[in-house]
Amino acid sequence: MQHYPSVKDAARNLSSSASGRRNPDDAFMICDLSDAAILLKQWVKFMPRIRPYYAMRAAPYPPLVKFLQLQGCGINCASQKEIDTALDVGAKREDIIYSAPDKPITHLLYAKDKDITLTVYDCEGELRKIYTHFPKARLLLRLQARPGIDGAMSERFSANLSQAMALIRISKELGLNTVGISIIPGSSCLDDSRFDQVIKEARGLFDFAATLGMKFEILNIREEFEGSSCSTDRFYKLTMSMNRALDDQFPEEIFPRLNIMSQTGTYFCDRTFTLISNVIAKKENANGIDYTMNNGLYGSYMRTLLAGNDYDTFEAFPLFDKESGNPERPCRLYGPTCDGFDVIKKKAFLPNLEIGDWLMWPECGAHTFAMNTSFNGMGTEVFYNITTEQNRLKLDQACLRNLDSICRDGTTICAKHNRSFTLSDHQMISP
Incomplete structure (x- = not known):
């Protein structure tokens, strides 16, 4: 199905299935056309x-x-x-x-x-x-x-x-x-x-x-x-x-x-795309918690460099609600490469997360995957094309037909990390 009540509903549904992704915990993008x-x-x-x-x-x-x-x-x-x-x-x-x-x-x-x-x-x-x-x-x-x-x-x-x-x-x-x-x-x-x-x-x-x-x-x-x-x-x-x-x-x-x-x-494009990434490592220390995500600076966060020392370009939220009594704690978010400069956010406040938890990054479309690299073989390869019911109610039939003609093709798989998309670079499958 390509129509969801909201982007969060789509992300929760898609994170529970490996359809289109090589591994079930691979990061992915949702494009709400x-x-x-x-x-x-x-x-x-x-x-x-x-x-x-x-x-x-x-x-x-x-x-x-x-x-x-x-x-x-x-x-x-x-x-x-x-x-x-x-x-x-x-x-x-x-x-x-x-x-x-x-x-x-x-x-x-x-x-x-x-x-x-x-x-x-x-x-x-x-x-x-x-x-x-x-x-x-x-x-x-x-x-x-x-x-x-x-x-x-x-x-x-x-x-x-x-x-x-x-x-x-x-x-x-x-x-x-x-x-x-x-x-x-x-x-x-x-x-x-x-x-x-x-x-x-x-x-x-x-x-x-x-x-x-x-x-x-x-x-x-x-x-x-x-x-x-x-x-x-x-x-x-x-x-x-x-x-x-x-x-x-x-x-x-x-x-x-x-x-x-x-x-x-x-x-x-900025708010049209939402990145969903997975916690792959966790280290507690005196200053808080360091989380490593499976998508980082060299994947979809390169525009943090355009902001100089400002690493607050992106905001993250737990995809699934955490239990009550789990207050937000100071933490840092890193990318998955072996580069010490692969920092997504130097300072964040999130509930206590565990390895395997998902984070949702809204407004992640502009100058993100367009700058994707192949460093350490990390990056965003899979994009799910969806529409949301709350938006569909505001659109005319001609527009909906154009949306449906694209979304019925399903999932876009980018085969090359460090290339701009072309039609020959991806194939379409149904989620």
């Missing part, structure tokens, strides 16, 4: 002018990519392999953007061969590379947010306003087809007004291009809305801020055919 459907429904409600493009880098999971494209999302690919995955699940070429600012020539030629024409640039060198190898491509110029916003991403992979104007001129001189602007408002900034300035600058570039006889038709907004920790109220405020800036600078009566897209990965 109906949750992605709820998030998409919320997106359409709050941002009707903006078409989402799923950024596959966050979670390159074919069933999720397939579902989102069936529901009308575009797909954002950063490599040849991601392009393959998008095409394999049925995405149309015109619905794919090849968004890597720094592209290998071979990957650029591959996009050309597959007739994926929309791509990006942020400097003259990349522009001339495209001129040489794919002159008929449709191009978006990446515009940098104001200094200090989303530092590493914005500063490395975008041009400032004066550079952007110069690049538009060069594009015109080379006869290339720049069709719009791609902006990065800054996902790490909590200032709602951050959209105002960068969207205003984008409008200025639209107007500047018009003076050169160029007609821009696409505005691409790279914004990592956090589908998990971002409350509905917070999401509403952010989207209203974005909508207000768009209505001010790009009113529909002046830009009736403007294609507004937004690249986002975390929003659709």
Whole structure:
């Protein structure tokens, strides 16, 4: 059965059976595709002018990519392999953007061969590379947010306003087809007004291009809305801020055919996935208890490194209720490899656990298994595709048919730890 009352019910059911797993105590992921459907429904409600493009880098999971494209999302690919995955699940070429600012020539030629024409640039060198190898491509110029916003991403992979104007001129001189602007408002900034300035600058570039006889038709907004920790109220405020800036600078009566897209990965995948892992060792000491789990830093927790010294990226809960009178105790959670740095959480509070107990890790989809390695032969190999009854009640019949067509395939088994998923990397079985 792929329909469950809740993710926890699914996890309890699946943990009691080894179906699809090599060993009954192997860690596994649950993908609640109906949750992605709820998030998409919320997106359409709050941002009707903006078409989402799923950024596959966050979670390159074919069933999720397939579902989102069936529901009308575009797909954002950063490599040849991601392009393959998008095409394999049925995405149309015109619905794919090849968004890597720094592209290998071979990957650029591959996009050309597959007739994926929309791509990006942020400097003259990349522009001339495209001129040489794919002159008929449709191009978006990446515009940098104001200094200090989303530092590493914005500063490395975008041009400032004066550079952007110069690049538009060069594009015109080379006869290339720049069709719009791609902006990065800054996902790490909590200032709602951050959209105002960068969207205003984008409008200025639209107007500047018009003076050169160029007609821009696409505005691409790279914004990592956090589908998990971002409350509905917070999401509403952010989207209203974005909508207000768009209505001010790009009113529909002046830009009736403007294609507004937004690249986002975390929003659709983080809370869609839940990791279930098993306690394989226990050591008591003066500071508490050390537990070793059968999935760790090199499996599905690599994003703890992205948080620097903050190891509180993930939260864990016992899958099965512990008996009363079992208070929470301080503990540390380690991964299963022989590396002393394989630390999941330096400080946690959990009831007393025993070897063989299961922990449930919600909101574990973004930048987790996408960074899976083969170190010590550890990792997450098995994914169960489900829907939950509470979500199904909120979805229309067309959406449910798309969900059921994917979930009836059952369990996804990844055969290679250190590769992104492709259809040839996994087989489908029924749980």
